[in-house]
Amino acid sequence: MKEEKSEITPAKFREGNISIVLDSYDDLFSDFDPRPYFVRALSDDFLLECKKAAVVKKDQIELRFLLPYKKRNLSDESKIKKRLKEYFQKHSKEKKKELNRVKLNGLFWFIAGAIVMISAPFFLVKESYLVRVLAIMSEPAAWFFFWEGLGKIFLISKSEVEDYHFYQKMAKVDISFLNY
Numbered sequence: 001m002k003e004e005k006s007e008i009t010p011a012k013f014r015e016g017n018i019s020i021v022l023d024s025y026d027d028l029f030s031d032f033d034p035r036p037y038f039v040r041a042l043s044d045d046f047l048l049e050c051k052k053a054a055v056v057k058k059d060q061i062e063l064r065f066l067l068p069y070k071k072r073n074l075s076d077e078s079k080i081k082k083r084l085k086e087y088f089q090k091h092s093k094e095k096k097k098e099l100n101r102v103k104l105n106g107l108f109w110f111i112a113g114a115i116v117m118i119s120a121p122f123f124l125v126k127e128s129y130l131v132r133v134l135a136i137m138s139e140p141a142a143w144f145f146f147w148e149g150l151g152k153i154f155l156i157s158k159s160e161v162e163d164y165h166f167y168q169k170m171a172k173v174d175i176s177f178l179n180y
Contacts, residue, residue, distance in 0.1 A: 018053040018173075019064040020046070021180065025076055028065070028084075038079045042087055054169050063173045066180040081175045092167035099160040103153055110149025116142035 022028065030041040054061060063084075116138050123135035 017062045017064050018050060018057070019066060020049065021066045024067070024071055025073075025080060028080065036079070037076055038083050040083065042084075050170060051166050054166055057169065061169055061173045063170075063175045065175070065177045067177060069179040072177060072179065077177045084173075084175060085171070088167055088170040088173065092164065092171045095160060095164035095167050099157055099164050102157045102160055106149045106152025106154075106157070108149070109145050109152060113142045113145030113147070113149055116145060 025037065028043055028046050029037070030043050033041040035041075050063070120135050120138045120142060123131050123138070
């Protein structure tokens with residue numbers, strides 16, 4: 001591996017980059033997972049740092065790992081790149097499914113609330129005391145379903161959308177390893 005000892009230039013740290021200095025490849029992975037790089041769990045610290053950095057990035061992101069020249073191994077780097085790509089693609093798909101599930105669930109609650117609201121007045125015309133009590137009790141339940149459904153669609157799904165966008169950005173990331 002014949003490369004320069006230092007590849008760091010100001011252009012390497014431009015706005016579209018996420019540059020992370022590593023002591024070794026193990027910094028990317030969980031300390032509790034002894035498996036090889038191509039199946040190993042990613043470090044929560046690494047993912048948190050990526051999330052913080054990716055929030056402000058608009059376009060294509062370049063993920064740059066800076067390692068000491070003597071600790072670099074091209075074979076490990078290719079395994080790590082593949083592992084990261086697979087991880088982010090898998091989680092992007094999972095977050096998309098979760099987002100759709102939350103929105104569908106919210107839509108169901110919203111529709112259930114609307115149906116109860118619309119049908120409640122029909123029960124009030126009945127003379128039976130029990131039917132009238134049920135109709136009166138259904139009004140707060142209808143509003144609860146209605147607003148809970150809207151909350152799921154617009155509020156709960158917001159955090160899911162943020163995670164989905166993060167994983168979607170990271171699934172398209174360009175990964176490179178550089179010397180420091």
